[in-house]
Amino acid sequence: MSFEIEGRLHKKFDTESKTDTFQAREFVIETANGSYSQFIKFQLVQDRCAIVDNFNEGDTIKVHFDLRGREWNGKYFTNLNAWRVEGAGAAPAASPAENAGDFPSIADAPSTDEVAGDDLPF
Secondary structure, three states, X not given: OEXXXXXXXXXXXXXXXXOOOOEEEEEEEEEEXXXXXXXXXXXXXXXXXXXXXXXXXXXXXXXXXEEEEEEEOOEEEEEEEEEEEEEOOOOEEOOHHHHHOOOOXXXXXXXXXXXXXXXXXX
């Protein structure tokens, strides 16, 4: 399920390498909700970490994202995974993978044998 929201870019964080093969970056937008502002944190992963580079804190942006949830050791986590960010009224900032035009097919997905050895909690 896909969602979108518009707000002011409040904070961009640096990209973090979580493992040798996984990187993530977070950013926060501010939205108005009546008389109180809401600060909403999003996550970018892998090659999408760079899609907020062209925006400055204070810019109005539209974020397209998916809602993700998981359980790990009896604790529950929710992430807002952004997959596209665009300026308000502007063309979208595409990720490098989208620019390449090579969207992976189902044949590119790892086999269940490869995934079974994955011990990451997410």
